[in-house]
Amino acid sequence: TMAAQAVLLAASVMGSPCTFCTKDSAGKALTFDLTSLPNTTSSLPDAKGGSEIYQVTMPCAGAFAPSCSPYPNQDPVLQSCKSVGTLVGGNVSMVPTTDGVNITLHGGFDVPPMPSGRNAVYQFICDKTVPATNGPDAIVTESPPGFYNVVWRTPAVCSSSTGTTCAPPPPAPPPPPPPVPCSRGSEVCLPSWKPTWDMRNSTVLYTCNNSGMHDVHHANQFGIVVYDWSNAKAIWANAHPMSSEELITKQAEMVLAADPGVPGYAPRVWAYRNTIKALNWYSSVREKLDDPKYASWFIKFKGFSNSPYPGGQGKDVNNSFHVPACDWYNNGTAPRCSGFYHDQEQTPEHPGGGRPYPVDGDCIEQCDCGSVNPCGEYIFDHRGGEVEGRTFRDWFINEYMVTNETIFHKNPATGEPQPIGLGWLDDSMTPHGPTEEDKNYIADTGASAEEIAAQVAAYEESMAALRAKVIPLGGFWWQLMDGGGMKVNGQSSAQCKSTLASLCTPKPATWNRLQMYNIKNGGTGVTPEGFTDYTAEFLLTRGPYAMLGYSWCGCTNGEQMRPRAAEWDEDFGSPSNGACSETSAGSGVFSREYTKATVSWDCNAMHGTITRK
Numbered sequence: 001t002m003a004a005q006a007v008l009l010a011a012s013v014m015g016s017p018c019t020f021c022t023k024d025s026a027g028k029a030l031t032f033d034l035t036s037l038p039n040t041t042s043s044l045p046d047a048k049g050g051s052e053i054y055q056v057t058m059p060c061a062g063a064f065a066p067s068c069s070p071y072p073n074q075d076p077v078l079q080s081c082k083s084v085g086t087l088v089g090g091n092v093s094m095v096p097t098t099d100g101v102n103i104t105l106h107g108g109f110d111v112p113p114m115p116s117g118r119n120a121v122y123q124f125i126c127d128k129t130v131p132a133t134n135g136p137d138a139i140v141t142e143s144p145p146g147f148y149n150v151v152w153r154t155p156a157v158c159s160s161s162t163g164t165t166c167a168p169p170p171p172a173p174p175p176p177p178p179p180v181p182c183s184r185g186s187e188v189c190l191p192s193w194k195p196t197w198d199m200r201n202s203t204v205l206y207t208c209n210n211s212g213m214h215d216v217h218h219a220n221q222f223g224i225v226v227y228d229w230s231n232a233k234a235i236w237a238n239a240h241p242m243s244s245e246e247l248i249t250k251q252a253e254m255v256l257a258a259d260p261g262v263p264g265y266a267p268r269v270w271a272y273r274n275t276i277k278a279l280n281w282y283s284s285v286r287e288k289l290d291d292p293k294y295a296s297w298f299i300k301f302k303g304f305s306n307s308p309y310p311g312g313q314g315k316d317v318n319n320s321f322h323v324p325a326c327d328w329y330n331n332g333t334a335p336r337c338s339g340f341y342h343d344q345e346q347t348p349e350h351p352g353g354g355r356p357y358p359v360d361g362d363c364i365e366q367c368d369c370g371s372v373n374p375c376g377e378y379i380f381d382h383r384g385g386e387v388e389g390r391t392f393r394d395w396f397i398n399e400y401m402v403t404n405e406t407i408f409h410k411n412p413a414t415g416e417p418q419p420i421g422l423g424w425l426d427d428s429m430t431p432h433g434p435t436e437e438d439k440n441y442i443a444d445t446g447a448s449a450e451e452i453a454a455q456v457a458a459y460e461e462s463m464a465a466l467r468a469k470v471i472p473l474g475g476f477w478w479q480l481m482d483g484g485g486m487k488v489n490g491q492s493s494a495q496c497k498s499t500l501a502s503l504c505t506p507k508p509a510t511w512n513r514l515q516m517y518n519i520k521n522g523g524t525g526v527t528p529e530g531f532t533d534y535t536a537e538f539l540l541t542r543g544p545y546a547m548l549g550y551s552w553c554g555c556t557n558g559e560q561m562r563p564r565a566a567e568w569d570e571d572f573g574s575p576s577n578g579a580c581s582e583t584s585a586g587s588g589v590f591s592r593e594y595t596k597a598t599v600s601w602d603c604n605a606m607h608g609t610i611t612r613k
Helices: 244-258 283-289 292-297 315-319 392-401 441-445 449-473 493-503 528-541
Strands: 019-023 029-033 042-045 053-056 077-079 092-097 100-105 119-126 140-142 147-154 161-163 203-207 224-227 269-274 277-279 377-379 421-426 515-518 546-550 589-593 597-602 607-612
Touching (some): 244 283, 277 283, 493 528
Parallel strands (some): 269 421, 515 546
């Protein structure tokens, strides 16, 4: 059986011996020293060929799995982020075999329960032909149910020391420290900018106008405005080449020129970026995709070479995959093809290509994303190697995300710092492929389970590094928020009472995150009374970091006026008595005092009120 490749980094450096002892049939103590095993983590598929992925490392270490929560962890074998065996408590059994030893770690996470619980079984086999750094075989086999067998060929078990007594099994790795704020498993994720209680500055609009630039007057009715890549699509989709990235910056500068916001608080304007899709209507992406030096930074179709660059030449290859490798070109021009994987799910098109080319923005002529590659949703490879002293991750963080067009942006008139925030950081890499990408991504790229696991791990590493970079600089992004701030609107009376009883405490856990209170369906059909309810709930339960307004609800075509509540232009001051509380036990009425208003919610009538002082 072929050994698995260790696709993740080392979890930690072992600081103590990793020795296990048992007694043979004659009562002699046999001690196996596994300290030399590699402390790296392998991502291994299930032998049954399902979607399960296991993270496996040596028995005395914790599997390195940054995509799991909580992370880091103490246990060496994880099944879909759940431990299947642990050294904690020393619950270990051993059975010497004719060619090695089997070590079973009991006490795994047993939900739903198995007949004998969940257990990690290491089948160590003596093999003097492999190096000491050899890792486990390439699959994990569950047999019998609840026992997850890892076969590991190593010279470390080709000999053992003998004695009369056995020492206790090795200790488990120490409990992990609390997770870094905003990392997976962390309960705290807040921006580094100053909080605000100003009502208008606490409102937010995520928007895009397909037909042109967004109305600045409308934008400045909200404290924060976030622009999607589709904003002004009718303009940039017909540019030569396309210029979505530049027009987002231009739109942001138009808004900032009218209202620059307040330094030290949340940036007034946030800009879209995609974390896994390499959209080549962004010039910074196109520049790298079109340059052969950076070929390792992008995923390729199965079996394609880069010669001649960028591969994929000829219309006939359009029938080789589930998605076309060439663009739609029935308008008198030559086709553009690419060996880099891409789909057409949300791509501007010249109309007429039929089902393979759904139109998401009309190109009057042939769509132009440069002279090398057709327009499409390409995929970043976060494992991308070093080019001229810079890895993909370096570029992704420091030239694509954190740039002079975002956090380091300067006022074009004065040269003074004027940050544009990172906004909707879209999509992600999962064990099933990129989100919102064609479902046949794995088949069309030919990626193995190990390769997909490596792509996911590299993506998670990049995002962790991005969080560490951006938040101290005063940045944040939409996906770091708690999007479920709005809770009682639409609940039953009983649910409302239970919800507010949990939230109206001195310091509710929800305040540990930036909360987004979303008004559904872009506010369509909301009455003035409904807007009062939304605003009252927001004021009643919000923490220092919170926003009220509109998340993604589609683009407009010039009809840009998402409705606003009259209350959003008022000044209610700041809370004068902390969090909300029930007016009397069992009343179902909850209130909160502000310096200029009293806010209440009646779970019996299911309405909120704001009484000005």
